Amino acid sequence: MTVSAPLVSARGISKSFGGVEVLRNVDLDLMPGEVHALLGENGAGKSTFAKILAGVHRPTRGTISLAGKPVEIPSPIAAQRLGITLIHQEPISFPDLSVAENLVIGQVGAKPLGRVRWAELAKEARRLMGLLNVPIDVTVPMRGLSIADQQMVEIARALASDSRLIIMDEPTAALTPKEVETLFKIVRRLRDEGRTIIFISHRLEEVRAICDRVTIFRDGDKIETATTASLTDADIIRRMIGRPVADYLHRGVSHVGEIALSVRNLTLPGRFENISFDIRKGEIVGLGGLVGAGRTDVARAIFGVAPAVSGTIEIDGKKVTIHEPTDAIGLGIALVSEDRAIAGIFRSLSVETNITAAVPKRIAPRGIIRRAVEKALAKQAVDKLSIRLATVRQPIGELSGGNQQKAILARWLLAEPEILILDEPTRGIDIGVKAEFYDMIGELAAGGRAILLISSELPELLALSDRILVMSEGRLTADIARAEASQEAIMHAAVPRSGRTAGEGAAA
Amino acid sequence: MSAISRLFRAREAGILVMLVLFVAVVSLIQPRFFSTETLRIVLLAVPLILVAAMGQMMVLVARHVDLSIGSILGFSAIAAGMIFRDHPEWPLYIGFAVGVLSGAALGFVNGLVVTLFKLPSIIVTLGTLSLYRGLLFILSGSKQIDPNDIPEPLIRMAQTSPIDIPWIVIIAFGVAFATWLFLTHSQIGRQIYAIGSNPTAAPLRGIRVMPVTILVFTLSGALAGLAGLIYAARFGYVNPGITGVGFEFTVIAAVVIGGVSINGGVGSVLGTVLGVLLLGSVQVALPILGVSGFWQNAIYGGIILIALVIDRTVRQGGLRGLLARGGA
Numbered sequence: 014m015t016v017s018a019p020l021v022s023a024r025g026i027s028k029s030f031g032g033v034e035v036l037r038n039v040d041l042d043l044m045p046g047e048v049h050a051l052l053g054e055n056g057a058g059k060s061t062f063a064k065i066l067a068g069v070h071r072p073t074r075g076t077i078s079l080a081g082k083p084v085e086i087p088s089p090i091a092a093q094r095l096g097i098t099l100i101h102q103e104p105i106s107f108p109d110l111s112v113a114e115n116l117v118i119g120q121v122g123a124k125p126l127g128r129v130r131w132a133e134l135a136k137e138a139r140r141l142m143g144l145l146n147v148p149i150d151v152t153v154p155m156r157g158l159s160i161a162d163q164q165m166v167e168i169a170r171a172l173a174s175d176s177r178l179i180i181m182d183e184p185t186a187a188l189t190p191k192e193v194e195t196l197f198k199i200v201r202r203l204r205d206e207g208r209t210i211i212f213i214s215h216r217l218e219e220v221r222a223i224c225d226r227v228t229i230f231r232d233g234d235k236i237e238t239a240t241t242a243s244l245t246d247a248d249i250i251r252r253m254i255g256r257p258v259a260d261y262l263h264r265g266v267s268h269v270g271e272i273a274l275s276v277r278n279l280t281l282p283g284r285f286e287n288i289s290f291d292i293r294k295g296e297i298v299g300l301g302g303l304v305g306a307g308r309t310d311v312a313r314a315i316f317g318v319a320p321a322v323s324g325t326i327e328i329d330g331k332k333v334t335i336h337e338p339t340d341a342i343g344l345g346i347a348l349v350s351e352d353r354a355i356a357g358i359f360r361s362l363s364v365e366t367n368i369t370a371a372v373p374k375r376i377a378p379r380g381i382i383r384r385a386v387e388k389a390l391a392k393q394a395v396d397k398l399s400i401r402l403a404t405v406r407q408p409i410g411e412l413s414g415g416n417q418q419k420a421i422l423a424r425w426l427l428a429e430p431e432i433l434i435l436d437e438p439t440r441g442i443d444i445g446v447k448a449e450f451y452d453m454i455g456e457l458a459a460g461g462r463a464i465l466l467i468s469s470e471l472p473e474l475l476a477l478s479d480r481i482l483v484m485s486e487g488r489l490t491a492d493i494a495r496a497e498a499s500q501e502a503i504m505h506a507a508v509p510r511s512g513r514t515a516g517e518g519a520a521a
Numbered sequence: 522m523s524a525i526s527r528l529f530r531a532r533e534a535g536i537l538v539m540l541v542l543f544v545a546v547v548s549l550i551q552p553r554f555f556s557t558e559t560l561r562i563v564l565l566a567v568p569l570i571l572v573a574a575m576g577q578m579m580v581l582v583a584r585h586v587d588l589s590i591g592s593i594l595g596f597s598a599i600a601a602g603m604i605f606r607d608h609p610e611w612p613l614y615i616g617f618a619v620g621v622l623s624g625a626a627l628g629f630v631n632g633l634v635v636t637l638f639k640l641p642s643i644i645v646t647l648g649t650l651s652l653y654r655g656l657l658f659i660l661s662g663s664k665q666i667d668p669n670d671i672p673e674p675l676i677r678m679a680q681t682s683p684i685d686i687p688w689i690v691i692i693a694f695g696v697a698f699a700t701w702l703f704l705t706h707s708q709i710g711r712q713i714y715a716i717g718s719n720p721t722a723a724p725l726r727g728i729r730v731m732p733v734t735i736l737v738f739t740l741s742g743a744l745a746g747l748a749g750l751i752y753a754a755r756f757g758y759v760n761p762g763i764t765g766v767g768f769e770f771t772v773i774a775a776v777v778i779g780g781v782s783i784n785g786g787v788g789s790v791l792g793t794v795l796g797v798l799l800l801g802s803v804q805v806a807l808p809i810l811g812v813s814g815f816w817q818n819a820i821y822g823g824i825i826l827i828a829l830v831i832d833r834t835v836r837q838g839g840l841r842g843l844l845a846r847g848g849a
Binding site: 089090093105106107108109110114118128129131 | 705706707708710711712714715717718719721722723725726727728785786787
């Protein structure tokens with residue numbers, strides 16, 4: 014195509030969620046017939062930007078022009094009418110309807126009382142799938158299709174509404190290498206037809222394979238737009254993480270003792286493979302990596318929520334079997350999870366009940382709860398961790414996120430665990446409480462506990478860890494001593510690149 | 522049609538096998554069960570359930586449930602019955618209109634409350650089950666509509682027609698056919714399946730969930746109202762404290778036996794018809810076999826559980842397919 018006018022011109026796009034600015038003043042031009050990558054760490058703003066174009070979010074400020082004309086995109090339907098289709102990582106479909114119906118349902122211009130002409134419908138569906146050259150029977154229900162085939166149906170749907178802009182949000186995350194190749198072939202053909210494709214991915218080798226240009230986001234700002242060829246992997250990574258390292262105080266030298274936890278060759282197919290590491294008493298071991306790398310799965314396996322299929326776990330040199338969380342708790346392991354609502358909290362129960370939930374024997378020696386003991390234990394914990402609340406009888410759901418998290422930490426501290434696994438313990442917590450948390454974690458280690466700290470915040474990992482492990486696509490890719498640790502080193506190990514890609518992508 | 526028939530073929534075949542097996546076993550034990558007379562009794566027993574089952578099925582496909590249909594049936598039957606009693610000179614169709622429209626209005630209220638306040642339909646219709654029953658007591662002054670108040674032509678509809686099949690049977694299967702047309706050959710019909718199949722995706726795909734959901738509840742109410750008239754025709758009286766009590770149980774049982782998933786998105790008219798016929802056959806067979814009335818509820822319950830187990834097994838087959846692919 015010889016067209017040089019941009020298809021999409023975004024100017025000054027900003028977006029705030031509840032007062033927090035997640036996108037600041039982004040200008041971006043997308044050309045017809047290009048594949049354009051959006052890159053950035055989790056939360057950098059790339060997905061928010063894509064969703065604004067797709068009508069899922071509305072910008073707080075800024076304008077979007079499509080083929081030179083300013084447009085409003087108030088809803089996904091409006092986006093579809095303008096020829097913009099967003100293809101989600103997990104395709105949104107109707108599993109009980111046939112492929113053909115999934116292609117056309119809700120199509121622009123369909124009359125609500127109109128007849129469904131099944132023969133024509135199937136013919137049109139076959140034509141669309143034929144355009145993609147993918148052999149999918151259009152009369153079978155969507156339910157039985159692989160994720161890859163479901164994505165093909167989504168792409169065919171974009172063609173049905175003749176979309177000019179197709180946004181793919183991590184389309185390859187759940188695909189096998191062969192399926193990725195098929196997808197790329199189709200993406201290239203769509204590009205050659207003059208359509209614009211936005212490609213969001215964490216995998217640099219894929220970005221290199223099909224993207225003409227890349228735009229890098231960091232902390233809500235657009236950092237740079239450049240042709241893919243003009244940047245090296247190192248350039249891209251540096252721009253992705255280039256924020257100033259927050260000035261957390263580095264902990265003093267820790268007194269590291271015997272090996273407390275030792276895992277060998279832990280494997281859960283599709284999630285993680287051959288994970289081996291040791292944590293010593295008094296040591297904080299960081300575990301870094303991108304979201305979906307399998308870090309949480311490893312934590313859940315050690316805690317017995319979803320045990321590994323093979324591999325061994327040793328505690329204090331003795332081999333142990335952990336089938337369910339009760340086993341892990343009995344062995345002195347505690348897990349504070351990122352997902353408070355699911356993994357830790359009894360929302361409607363009081364703070365004191367929540368805090369004392371892990372020590373039933375202490376509050377109810379003969380099966381009957383001693384209110385005085387329960388109250389005293391809870392009060393003590395509340396003072397020690399300075400949890401802000403009205404009364405310990407308050408339902409825990411009424412506390413702020415940070416104070417809920419502290420209460421859960423208090424619970425596990427009462428159980429006096431030897432091994433503490435913290436999974437994104439400070440996510441969604443404001444900065445002041447964070448600092449308190451860091452102090453607490455440091456104290457716990459000084460008290461001789463072994464701590465595994467999972468965090469996506471690089472400064473947090475760097476400030477707290479004695480050693481940093483990095484996972485990428487289900488494998489351990491680095492074990493970095495504190496002296497050598499840097500944001501670059503972690504990101505290099507975390508970003509999947511060619512030659513190191515796991516055979517099967519991390520399943521959703 | 523071919524896509525649809527393929528989608529549900531396995532399920533319907535399963536119900537058909539259950540129906541044939543049941544008839545065969547009962548006929549072996551009690552040969553006089555296998556007769557045209559039995560068929561006639563079964564056919565007379567099913568219209569009431571079948572008509573309401575068509576509405577309930579649409580509600581379940583949309584991933585909702587309507588527990589209030591028994592009370593709607595009672596309300597509509599009383600309302601129509603009062604017209605018949607107080608204005609015997611008015612033509613029959615006025616009573617029909619009152620019955621169906623009052624049912625539609627009550628169903629509309631269900632749909633409005635469910636969608637407007639985003640409340641779970643099981644709770645809303647549990648509330649209106651009680652509310653509508655209360656209203657019908659107030660409306661009727663808790664007085665029964667006696668057999669001599671029910672017009673003679675209405676009673677005859679449950680006995681005969683020009684082609685010697687009772688009118689209510691013709692009406693019921695006509696309703697089933699119309700429902701099939703609506704669900705498989707209209708855009709809205711397909712949207713009902715889409716909403717039940719993935720409620721979060723539906724609005725993203727331009728489906729207007731609220732009006733479609735309200736329509737589904739309104740249709741369910743209207744069909745329960747029509748069932749009220751069938752009740753009056755068949756039994757020749759309407760009693761505020763009896764008519765339609767526990768009816769939702771029978772209807773939901775028939776629909777679920779017919780392979781309609783309570784998780785929405787799945788269900789066919791053919792399956793529902795077979796489910797209703799199976800339940801109707803059981804109803805007729807138990808007395809013929811000399812099973813005491815005390816046992817009948819337990820046996821219905823057992824059949825529902827068997828149907829649910831079959832339903833779950835079919836679903837797990839789908840799940841196994843997923844796992845084999847390594848996707849989930």
